[in-house]
Amino acid sequence: xxxxxxxxxxxxxxxxxxxxxxxxxxxxxxxxxxxxxxxxxxxxxxxxxxxxxxxxxxxxxxxxxxxxxxxxxxxxxxxxxxxxxxxxxxxxxxxxxxxxxxxxxxxxxxxxxxxxxxxxxxxxxxxxxxxxxxxxxxxxxxxxxxxxxxxxxxxxxxxxxxxxxxxxxxxxxxxxxxxxxxxxxxxxxxxxxxxxxxxxxxxxxxxxxxxxxxxxxxxxxxxxxxxxxxxxxxxxxxxxxxxxxxxxxxxxxxxxxxxxxxxxxxxxxxxxxxxxxxxxxxxxxxxxxxxxxxxxxxxxxxxxxxxxxxxxxxxxxxxxxxxxxxxxxxxxxxxxxxxxxxxxxxxxxxxxxxxxxxxxxxxxxxxxxxxxxxxxxx
Ligand SMILES: *Cc1c(COP(=O)(O)O)cnc(C)c1O
Numbered sequence: 001x002x003x004x005x006x007x008x009x010x011x012x013x014x015x016x017x018x019x020x021x022x023x024x025x026x027x028x029x030x031x032x033x034x035x036x037x038x039x040x041x042x043x044x045x046x047x048x049x050x051x052x053x054x055x056x057x058x059x060x061x062x063x064x065x066x067x068x069x070x071x072x073x074x075x076x077x078x079x080x081x082x083x084x085x086x087x088x089x090x091x092x093x094x095x096x097x098x099x100x101x102x103x104x105x106x107x108x109x110x111x112x113x114x115x116x117x118x119x120x121x122x123x124x125x126x127x128x129x130x131x132x133x134x135x136x137x138x139x140x141x142x143x144x145x146x147x148x149x150x151x152x153x154x155x156x157x158x159x160x161x162x163x164x165x166x167x168x169x170x171x172x173x174x175x176x177x178x179x180x181x182x183x184x185x186x187x188x189x190x191x192x193x194x195x196x197x198x199x200x201x202x203x204x205x206x207x208x209x210x211x212x213x214x215x216x217x218x219x220x221x222x223x224x225x226x227x228x229x230x231x232x233x234x235x236x237x238x239x240x241x242x243x244x245x246x247x248x249x250x251x252x253x254x255x256x257x258x259x260x261x262x263x264x265x266x267x268x269x270x271x272x273x274x275x276x277x278x279x280x281x282x283x284x285x286x287x288x289x290x291x292x293x294x295x296x297x298x299x300x301x302x303x304x305x306x307x308x309x310x311x312x313x314x315x316x317x318x319x320x321x322x323x324x325x326x327x328x329x330x331x332x333x334x335x336x337x338x339x340x341x342x343x344x345x346x347x348x349x350x351x352x353x354x355x356x357x358x359x360x361x362x363x364x365x366x367x368x369x370x371x372x373x374x375x376x377x378x
Contacts, residue, residue: 003062003177004246011058011239023054025236047224051232055207055239059191062176064183065209067216069223070235074172074192075100076228077206079109081168081188083222084215085136087113092130093139094121096147096349098170098192099340101139121151122282127159137166140186143173143286146298146333146357147350148273150282153289157185172196172324177249178292182211195324196295198241199248203234248326248362252295255365259358262369263299268376270354271300295360296323298333301376304353307332311356313375316363328361328368 001009014021026049031042042048052070060068071077078101085091093105095118105116119130121140138160142151153169160167168188169181175196181189191197193205210216223229230238256274263272275286276293286293301307310330311319317330321337331337334346334353341351360368 006061007245008243010061012054023051023239025232026050027232046227046229049232052230052235055235058239059207060209063189063209064180065211066213067210069208069219070230071206071228072230073204074194074206075104077190077208079104080222080226080228081190081208082109082114083226084218085114088134089136090115090132090134091137091139092135093118094141094144095119096144097141098145099338103340122149124155131163135165137168139168141170143275148275148296148298150275150286152285153181153184153186173294173296174290175245175249177245179290184289187211193238197245198238199325200241201325203237205230205234205238249292251362252360253292256295256297256360258365259360259368260297266376268301269299270302273298298355298357300352300354301356302354307354307356310375314371316367316371317358323359326362328363329359331357333357
């Protein structure tokens with residue numbers, strides 16, 4: 001099955017009992033047992049729920065993994081994955097990782113003795129150097145947020161395997177439509193499904209897929225024990241959004257290509273970060289491991305004041321955190337998504353005050369281009 005077909009027919013299609021073509025919302029917490037301990041596959045909805053299960057089967061197939069899991073948010077998904085590790089373990093993470101991922105590692109999980117260091121994972125030497133005796137996993141985001149840096153997933157998984165480390169990939173930006181880390185050697189892939197997978201700015205959710213049975217059992221144990229599950233209504237809403245992921249990603253990409261062309265030619269723009277650009281340092285790697293470059297772009301307008309001006313003048317780009325929805329969104333990472341990263345560190349990473357990030361939506365691209373043009377003027 002090809003991806004667009006899989007999005008619609010994958011997982012559990014419809015309802016066998018009634019013929020309903022969409023999966024029913026099983027708004028239920030507990031299930032009648034035929035005898036003590038004799039249940040029909042479901043006993044309690046934290047442990048398992050048919051609507052959530054349909055979503056979990058769907059994401060499992062889309063990522064080509066062994067088992068899928070749905071959580072109440074991307075951060076709940078990441079936290080559950082980190083609970084696979086023990087006190088004293090060390091995780092190496094991408095340096096410009098999502099702000100919330102940085103925060104949970106350095107403000108919460110560190111209190112339970114999980115160590116983390118942040119390195120440029122697009123540089124294989126720095127990975128080798130960063131691996132310590134107690135390192136247990138590499139946690140990668142590619143492309144990264146907001147600089148769109150690319151890590152070679154095949155190379156990285158090889159390094160991980162020689163050191164007996166798990167490779168965990170946050171695949172939020174690419175989605176399973178464009179990129180499948182498990183087929184490139186990763187062990188665990190996770191998503192903030194709040195973004196492209198949901199796609200309509202109306203649901204907060206997280207998804208995880210693992211590539212082997214043992215990891216599946218371990219993660220189910222964590223999910224059931226700690227309880228950060230996604231409810232049936234949101235599971236249904238997410239599946240509804242996912243059905244159109246293919247056509248949305250294709251159109252996001254088309255609009256983004258035109259916007260990138262416009263930005264690179266504009267005199268007020270100092271630099272454009274987009275993996276689809278020939279001059280992007282890892283353009284070739286991106287082409288090799290992903291089927292598309294995505295709908296996220298960041299560009300530098302030189303100063304915080306200029307960036308503020310653009311944000312004040314745009315009409316169709318909504319000033320908001322988040323990304324990946326039908327409506328175009330605009331933000332200043334230094335003041336918003338990455339505000340929880342200390343200023344010093346932001347500077348090291350190259351997240352300048354004049355950096356603007358846009359999530360290109362599905363409006364008519366001519367309107368988006370005209371809007372950016374007038375916002376950049378003066
Ligand atoms: C938004 C986001 C998260 C966190 O997901 P939530 O659903 O907001 O909890 C994690 N990683 C990336 C790359 C994100 O963009």
